[in-house]
Amino acid sequence: MNKTQLIDAIQKELGPDATKKCAADALNATLAAITKAVATEKVQLVGFGTFETKKRPARTGRNPRTGEAMTIPASSVVSFKASSALKAN
Template identity: 55%
Template sequence: MRKPDLAAVIAERADLTKDKAGEVLNVLLDQITQTVARKESVTLVGFGTFEARSRAKRKGKNPQTGQEIEIPASNTVAFKAGKALKDSVN
């Protein structure tokens, strides 16, 4: 499912226009993005938690040459599924 498909489902279920549902979806995603960028977590009970995590620098190998390289430290986003989401998948 892509973003426009999700907006269409929201529009149908919430009795909104597709444009308004798309706007709501964009605001939701923007707010999650801004909150995680501030290193705060976003928890949607029953769905899951989005949070920022730091990765330490580490050693790796260039797959083409086999040469050992150092991968710099970086930040990433993690998602931990909630119980209800896990149960629905299983």
């Protein structure tokens, strides 16, 4: 499912009075709020899952073409852990 299909599904869930623009605005606002919050804290959506920023330490890797050792810098990644209710579906 892509973003357009998700907007259509939200529109159907909201009922016949909902417009596509209303559904798109709701989705965009939700994604913006999650994106902003996950930068500083854990975001838990009961029955859905948890978004969390994890720090990855710097590590040594290899260039696949040359085999040369190189340092991969530290970075932050967003992880998602699905709730047991979501996994059950």
